[in-house]
Amino acid sequence: MTQTTPRTSPQIAPSVGFDRHDHSHCIADAVQAAEDLCAAQKLNFTPARRRVLEILLERHRAMGAYDILEILAAEGLGAQPPVAYRALDFLTSHGLAHRIERMNAYTACAHPGEDHVPAFLICRLCKAVAEAETGLEGGRLGDAARATGFVIEKVVVEAEGLCPTCAEAEA
Amino acid sequence: MTQTTPRTSPQIAPSVGFDRHDHSHCIADAVQAAEDLCAAQKLNFTPARRRVLEILLERHRAMGAYDILEILAAEGLGAQPPVAYRALDFLTSHGLAHRIERMNAYTACAHPGEDHVPAFLICRLCKAVAEAETGLEGGRLGDAARATGFVIEKVVVEAEGLCPTCAEAEA
DNA sequence: TTATGGGTTGATATAGTATAACAGTATCTG
DNA sequence: CAGATACTGTTATACTATATCAACCCATAA
Ligand SMILES: [Zn+2]
Ligand SMILES: [Zn+2]
Ligand SMILES: [Zn+2]
Ligand SMILES: [Zn+2]
Numbered sequence: 001m002t003q004t005t006p007r008t009s010p011q012i013a014p015s016v017g018f019d020r021h022d023h024s025h026c027i028a029d030a031v032q033a034a035e036d037l038c039a040a041q042k043l044n045f046t047p048a049r050r051r052v053l054e055i056l057l058e059r060h061r062a063m064g065a066y067d068i069l070e071i072l073a074a075e076g077l078g079a080q081p082p083v084a085y086r087a088l089d090f091l092t093s094h095g096l097a098h099r100i101e102r103m104n105a106y107t108a109c110a111h112p113g114e115d116h117v118p119a120f121l122i123c124r125l126c127k128a129v130a131e132a133e134t135g136l137e138g139g140r141l142g143d144a145a146r147a148t149g150f151v152i153e154k155v156v157v158e159a160e161g162l163c164p165t166c167a168e169a170e171a
Numbered sequence: 172m173t174q175t176t177p178r179t180s181p182q183i184a185p186s187v188g189f190d191r192h193d194h195s196h197c198i199a200d201a202v203q204a205a206e207d208l209c210a211a212q213k214l215n216f217t218p219a220r221r222r223v224l225e226i227l228l229e230r231h232r233a234m235g236a237y238d239i240l241e242i243l244a245a246e247g248l249g250a251q252p253p254v255a256y257r258a259l260d261f262l263t264s265h266g267l268a269h270r271i272e273r274m275n276a277y278t279a280c281a282h283p284g285e286d287h288v289p290a291f292l293i294c295r296l297c298k299a300v301a302e303a304e305t306g307l308e309g310g311r312l313g314d315a316a317r318a319t320g321f322v323i324e325k326v327v328v329e330a331e332g333l334c335p336t337c338a339e340a341e342a
Numbered sequence: 343t344t345a346t347g348g349g350t351t352g353a354t355a356t357a358g359t360a361t362a363a364c365a366g367t368a369t370c371t372g
Numbered sequence: 373c374a375g376a377t378a379c380t381g382t383t384a385t386a387c388t389a390t391a392t393c394a395a396c397c398c399a400t401a402a
Contacts, residue, residue: 018319018320018321019319044349044350046350046351048350048351064387064388065388065389066387066388078351078352079353080352080353080354081388081389081390082351082352082353082389082390082391083351083352085388085389085390086350086351101272101273101327101329102272102327104359104387104388104389119311119312119315121312121315121316121319121321121323123321124324130315130319130321132311132312132315132316133311133315134310134311134312135311139305139310140290140303140304140305140306141290141292141303141305141328141330144290144292144301144303144304145292145303145330145332148189148190148292148301148334148335149189149334149335149338150189150292150294150301150330150332150333150334150335150338151332151333151338152292152330152331152332153295153330153331153332153333154330154331154332155328155329155330155331156272156273156327156328156329156330156331157312157326157327157328158272158326158327159312159316159321159323159324159325159326159327160323160324160325160326160327161316161321161322161323161324161325162321162322162324163319163320163321164319164320164321167320167321167322215378215379217379217380219379219380235358235359236359236360237358237359249380249381251381251382251383252359252360252361253360253361253362253380253381253382254380254381256359256360256361257379257380275358275359275360275388
């Protein structure tokens with residue numbers, strides 16, 4: 001019994017990394033990975049936390065906390081902002097989701113459990129998000145840090161532009 | 172008469188790029204550069220816009236819109252949020268200041284007039300900000316974009332950590 | 343068993359960030 | 373002068389996020 005929450009909408013999201021894929025499968029895999037990760041770390045993967053992760057996975061898009069809250073409220077899982085923010089805090093602090101600073105939005109992590117520095121490609125039209133990898137001190141940023149004696153602890157890399165689908169539609 | 176606004180506080184900011192420097196001189200230079208840029212592009216460098224740029228330059232730190240507004244209000248330049256946001260919109264849209272997404276804050280541009288992709292090094296203790304350079308499509312992010320067919324239009328790179336001074340104090 | 347403590351939830355209130363909208367004013371231009 | 377444009381003043385509102393405290397669940401230790 002790993003499916004504790006209702007599914008009120010069909011699986012509509014078309015892309016990860018902007019590629020079509022078997023999305024029901026990708027959701028199930030990611031939820032299972034989260035389940036395993038929480039079990040291993042003795043974390044409490046509660047219904048609200050699970051459901052928020054599922055919501056993010058279903059869309060494969062950057063979503064605002066209040067967008068998520070609206071869905072939770074419709075499903076009877078809570079209607080006050082802290083409900084969404086607490087679940088998002090849990091997911092982001094344990095590497096199951098990321099915050100997109102530029103959009104005040106959140107998205108499911110594509111590599112849960114792997115310690116990594118995410119870099120995002122965000123479509124300004126459809127809000128689809130792809131997660132790439134970057135290093136903490138690579139490239140010119142690392143050069144600048146070393147040159148000045150700055151100690152990098154965390155890096156945010158977010159690119160905005162057009163995904164392949166929207167770029168084509170645009171042209 | 173390029174100095175139209177009052178100076179209510181001494182020149183206290185100690186660093187740019189985390190180096191000590193002749194700060195009064197650096198402010199004057201930057202304001203003059205802004206002046207020239209606006210003249211060349213027939214932009215209206217109004218008192219409020221000039222004063223907000225000066226405020227950002229004086230601190231050499233990331234400042235919130237409401238921090239800036241507080242100073243403007245004390246100087247009789249306006250007390251409502253749009254006053255600050257309008258000036259910041261002007262400065263950011265013409266490359267005279269940047270927004271730091273991670274902090275909901277703003278900082279003066281270190282290279283006004285030069286078309287560039289800024290990357291920021293932000294001290295989590297003293298909030299000092301250094302502006303480095305990066306490319307729009309360099310490194311692994313560009314690789315990922317090309318691999319997926321994503322068209323990058325804008326990039327945000329923000330590193331958080333400790334500046335040399337705070338790192339030393341920490342140890 | 344009860345007690346205690348940690349973590350989670352429910353609910354209210356409030357803080358912090360940003361924009362919409364519209365009237366008024368100044369300036370330029372035909 | 374009329375009309376266009378741009379900036380300012382002001383009010384109201386929207387959007388994002390956190391503080392706080394009481395209630396609850398559950399594991400564990402006295
Ligand atoms: Zn998927
Ligand atoms: Zn798109
Ligand atoms: Zn300076
Ligand atoms: Zn510092």
